[in-house]
Amino acid sequence: MAAVTVDSGPIAAEDYPESMPQSRWPDLLRVRRTFLDIRLPHDCRILVRFREEADLMYQALGFSNADELVRAGYGLEPGQINAAVEWLKHNRPQKAIGLGDIPPLRKRPGQPRKEEKNDGNNIILRGSNRFHWLARLERDAESEPTVAVELERVRSGESSPHAAAVRLGWRSPRHCKTCHCFEETP
Secondary structure (H helix, E strand, O other): OOOOOOOOOOOOOOOHHHHHHHHHHHHHHHHHHHHHHHHOOOOOOOOHHHHHHHHHHHHOOOOOOOOHHHHHHHHOOOHHHHHHHHHHHHHHOOOOOOHOOOOOOOOOOOOOOOOEEEOOEEEEOOOOOOHHHHHHHHHHHHHOHHHHHHHHHHHOOOHHHHHOOOOOHOOOOOOOHHEEEEEEEO
């Protein structure tokens, strides 16, 4: 009986690694690097998936970890990409957004940035930055109507995420006396 080889055709950057043999992953990596060079300045939403798949692929491709695959394989800076992926996961933009258009995660002078912690099921953002409050508003808006109202106020520009957190009792209004993000109404 003759052996049959099926050629699945050319590899596209958006192909899933699980859908092909590992022997084709080096080709997938090369195609993705070219794709990312062209696409990231205009639309970086695919980074979330590519970064998650780096965790699956790095060992089979001979990298020491997923960040090394991002650095040497994709030609990108892992710190910047991980921050962008965090922002993309929490904001889920519907329209294309370039990598350079994602706001940088900022820290206050003299204060270390509080990290994420993983409780086994969910990633919990720690700290008091606007990304934390936006993520919490989005997470809780589906189950709590008052949170949904506050989220709409934030999205419309009528309120800041910090002020919404104060009104919901998640944050002390005492803190806001220094940053002026919340003005009490009489």
